Amino acid sequence: MAQQEVQNGGVEKAVAVKFTAMKPQLMVEAPKAVDAVQFYKTAFGAVEAGRTVYPKRKAEQELPHILSAQLELAGSTILVSDIAEDSAPVKTEGNGCVLCLETEDVEAAIAKAVSAGAVAEGEVTEGEGACCGGRVGKVKDPYGYVWLICTPAKKCVDVEA
């Protein structure tokens, strides 16, 4: 009862954000993600749970770039992605590891992170550019790490065009 009487005025930012998964995403210079996935299978015994690819846009593009390959490894999940000129939402400077946090409330999570000192980068986007087709935003924390805040991954099937 008492908890329901909390005044809303002073707790504007005290949103309860629940994260359902945390997945390191390894960016690999396109089109090497396909090789990287094979490497992680061979070297560490990773098991591929799903893969989404970009639509093939260019005639000269031999392999469709990998938007996100999900690999199960030691009870956790890592994502491996090709990074190319046109993969805007997940682009970082050069190669790099970003950390995906999945939540149903992307905006609230970003607002909370920003109020704690992170810097939002870009807009929340939806669809092709996001991990597995959901909504995704990005923040950089004060220590230089980039976190993708995204809706929980849908079933990752091969959507090769």
Added chain:
Amino acid sequence: MAQQEVQNGGVEKAVAVKFTAMKPQLMVEAPKAVDAVQFYKTAFGAVEAGRTVYPKRKAEQELPHILSAQLELAGSTILVSDIAEDSAPVKTEGNGCVLCLETEDVEAAIAKAVSAGAVAEGEVTEGEGACCGGRVGKVKDPYGYVWLICTPAKKCVDVEA
């Protein structure tokens, strides 16, 4: 029956390496790891499960540097570590995210990764420099990512000197 009759001669490198955990380790310029831990708690609701610190070596060193703080986040674990001149085994160029893979057989895991194309960096070390006091080796994969191969983390208690 048939599977038991596989000849051993040709499978010299087919060691079965079992990994029990995979944890991204975020390197933070010393002595900011303590602030970073607080940030991840505030921004993402991470819960600290344990912390090990370096012995205080220098009179002028105000805070003992964090060797490894374990944070539980969305069902996974991240490690946050101060990176300084004397933290040799886990040093990378500048800040960076490395991926810790825990296994009981560090040497076999490194050998398997190297045979798949990774490059071993340095020797397997034991004790203070390792995550939570175990044995740790390091490989860099062909895509530039650094993996720490280490024995499973012991109970992470504060070992402040």
